[in-house]
Amino acid sequence: MGKEALLALVNNAALLITFVVLYTVFYVKSTTSRQIPRQIISGFLLGMVTVGVMLNSWQLSPGVVFDTRSVALGLIGLFFGFIPSMISASMAVGLRILMGGEGTIPGISTILSSVSVGLIWQHHKRRDSCDRSLLELYLFGIVVHVFMLLCMLLLPSQSRETFFEIAALPVMIVYPAATMIVGWAMTGQIARKRGEAAESELASTSERLAVIVKNSPVAIISLDLDYKVTSWNEAAEEIFGWKCSEVLGKPLPYILETQKEDYERMNVETLKGLPVRGERFAQRTKDGREIIIKVYNAPIRDENGNLEGIFGILEDVTEQHKAELALKESELRFRKLYMNMNIGVAIYRVINEGDDVVFLDMNPSGCRITGVNREEILGRSVKAIFPSVVELGLYQRLIEVWKTSRPMHHPVRRYKDERIDFWADNYIYPDRSHEVVAIFEDVTQRELMLEELERRVKNRTEELEAANKELESFAYSVSHDLRAPLRAINGFSKIISDRYMSSLPEEGQRYLGFISKAGGDMSDLIDGLLEYSRIGRSSIHLNELPLKSIVDDCIATLNRRIEEEGAEVSIITDLPTVYANQSLLKRAVTNLLQNALTYHNVGSRPIVKISSKHHKGWVFLTIEDNGIGIEDRYHERIFNVFQRLHTDEEFPGTGIGLSIVKKSVLLMGGDVSLESIPGKGSKFTLKIKGV
Structure with missing residues (x-):
């Protein structure tokens, strides 16, 4: 290998080192945001490095050049991913086509095989990049360059022989090692960066942990x-x-x-x-x-x-x-109450969306009342244990409470089947989900006693009604029969007074006056007694009556008496329509007005105020005076027949008027009450049905 080839290898090695820098900038320090733009930019930069590697090549023979493009493209495929690999490979293929020569096809094949091996290796060995060992990187370099050698088979025969004779062995020695070294440097950058991140995270976690512990x-x-x-x-x-x-x-x-x-x-x-x-x-x-x-x-x-x-x-x-101790104590207390109370408690569960109700529990009193054993009823249907529960209406009431979640009272009913017969009073309320509680009491003795009392009361009432009728008939008969001799006494007294008064001595005249007054008083008493006995003898019919008209008629009836007394009678509120009997109501109002005009302080002018108010379906008619008043101890007594608190010399009367008032109001379904302050006046209130 000549000096030119050696210099090219050095330049290639320097350019490969830039891969470490690019990977650190774009993939180690960069965040995951804007991933596509990052891959495109890094792809162009990597392509430029690959082009630089190819421009620093050495020539083996005319048209056949060698460089470390296989190392570069293999690492790009392994570490950078698909988009950067395609951009880099495209730029490398373009440059190789421009360079031309008989090594163009093998060169392009090397580019494509190198980047493909990198991508395939990354896909099949999915793992964190920092986990790639030196051995794995070296084996990867060997595979990449084995494919490179195969691509060299596409060279013309003379160039192919020259390559395999001169360059094949150095390539397989140097290029895998270069792949391993550059890949290891990139892996180290990842590990170092992650170590720094881990230390930073550890410090941050320690600080957070310290704050958490402190606070x-x-x-x-x-x-x-x-x-x-x-x-x-x-x-x-x-x-x-x-x-x-x-x-x-x-x-x-x-x-x-x-x-x-x-x-x-x-x-x-x-x-x-x-x-x-x-x-x-x-x-x-x-x-x-x-x-x-x-x-x-x-x-x-x-x-x-x-x-x-x-x-x-x-x-x-x-x-x-x-709180737990209090809860346990409360639970224990209520458990004792539940077990020892005299009334029954049954707990039910509604199942199958209301199709059936089964027993969850029943306290000892409940078992005693119903004659069952707790163990034999748990989990069983209520209808199976008590077959008449549906007829009783209790079963439907349990379902209603479950559906509405509102407590209900199931009134006293008699339960009877082939086994038991008793009267029960049930209170039912919802408990937890699908659970209903019934509290029940055996009221058989009470009901039997009530029946007996009702029978006795009915019999006694019938006896009293019969006695009252007899008394009324007797009073009517007595009063009626007394009228004839009384008329004779009064008549003869008048004849004596008219014919012989002047011839009688003074004492005789005084005695004759006593007889005449006694006869008049007796006549008034009989009239009052007859009026009292007549009340209720005929059937009572209630009608809608304008209370104002009734009161006005009563005032008109007493108009002469009002004038004689110099009294002031006024209606101070509106008077509504009432549901009453006209005759009875007039009697009651007239007697109260008469009393107000009679029982007033000597020398004072009677003042009578009439008012009313409507409350809960009743009309309360009040007649208030400024008379002598009545002490509290006499408030009940004055409504009895013949009960008088004053002598005839003080105030005239028979003692029947207030009795007529009370009887009249009671027959209409109402009542009469009294408020009074002695010396300041009285306030009588009639309770009458409203419309």
């Missing part, structure tokens, strides 16, 4: 093999109270004497490779507070796997521990 909400500590503290984060300071400077190089300060053996055991297990996960200990902090911590331990090893210490994460679970 962690849980205590993170580490111990050496003598169980002395080597690290102590801020959370540990906050939880236990000791500063990092107070504990470094010392045993853990929070371990109680009673727990040293447990901690020794835990540390030994950790160093044996048995990590501790969530073991709890009661501890004392620096200020003497008792806390509960949960411990997670793991061994620390160096890069050679040797034990260096213990890494621990400690969480303050004091509040959680208290």
Whole structure:
């Protein structure tokens, strides 16, 4: 090999070194963004290097030139990929065609075979570029140049013989080695760059880890093999109270004497490779507070796997521990209640999208009430255990609660089948998904007692109604029969008064006056008693009545009396339509107005205010006066027949008026109430059905 060929090889080697630079710039340091433009640019630059290699060739014979294009193109295919390889190969083929000569076809074949071997090798041996060994690179160089030798068979015979005689052996010695060296340099660049990236990432990770440890909400500590503290984060300071400077190089300060053996055991297990996960200990902090911590331990090893210490994460679970204890206590309390309560509790699961309901559990009282054994019903259909549950309506109610997730009350019903017969009251509510709970009570005795009470009440009511009718008939008959002799007494008294008054002595005149007054009082009393007894004797019909018209009629009826007393009667609110009996309502209102005009303070002018309000379907008609008032102890008594609080000399009356008011309102389905302040007046309120 002459000086010219040697110089060409040196130039080729220098150009091949630029591959390392290009690969570092475009593929090692570059990011993955803009990948296609990067490959195109690198392809043109690599093509230029390949062209440079070809321009620094040496001539073996006229038209037959040699260079390291096979090394360059093989490495381009192996390291740079398809797009750069095609661009570089195209530029090399173009140059070789321009160069011409009898070696054109073998040259182009070498270009295409070299880049193809590189691409095929990269495709079939997919791996990280930095993982390619020197041996692999050398074998790759041999394969590339074996194909190069095959391409040389296309040379004319004389040139082919000259090549194989002079250049074949040096090519197979030098070119694979050159391929290996340049490929190894490129691989080294990758490894170096990745090492730098790994160191940077390690440093960044270490910094992040340090920040995480420092700001962690849980205590993170580490111990050496003598169980002395080597690290102590801020959370540990906050939880236990000791500063990092107070504990470094010392045993853990929070371990109680009673727990040293447990901690020794835990540390030994950790160093044996048995990590501790969530073991709890009661501890004392620096200020003497008792806390509960949960411990997670793991061994620390160096890069050679040797034990260096213990890494621990400690969480303050004091509040959680208290909550768990409270929950357990609550569960135990409710479990005792569930097992010992006197009412039944059954837990069901709805299955097959509502096609059936099965038993999950039933408490002892439920089993006693229904006469079943808990073990025999678990998992079985409700309909199989209690065949009449559908007829009872309870089964459908269970499904409704499951569908709506709303609690429901299943009213008292009698359950009866061939085995049991009892009355039950059920309250049903949803529990967890597809679960329903029924709380039920055996109310058989209560229902039987209620039936008996209802029967007795009905019988007693019938007896009382009959007695009342008899009393009313008796009162009516007595009152009616008393009218004839009373009329005779009053009539003869008047005759004596008219004919013989002047001839009677003064004492006789006084006695005759007593007889006349007594007769008048007796007549008023009989009239009132007859009116009271007539109320309710005929059927009561309720109609829609304008309350304003009723009140106006009552005021008109008493107009003369109002004028005599100098009274002021006013309606201060609108009066709505009511649902009542006209006769009964007029009696009630008239009697209340009469009382307001009668029972007033001497020398004062009666003032009567009439108002109403509508509430929840009822009309409350109020008649308020400024009279003498009534003490609280008499509020019930005054509504009884013949009950009077004053003498005839104080206020005239029969003691029947308020009895007529109450009876009239009760017969219409309403009620009457009283509010009064002695000396200031009374307020009577009638409760009447509204429209």
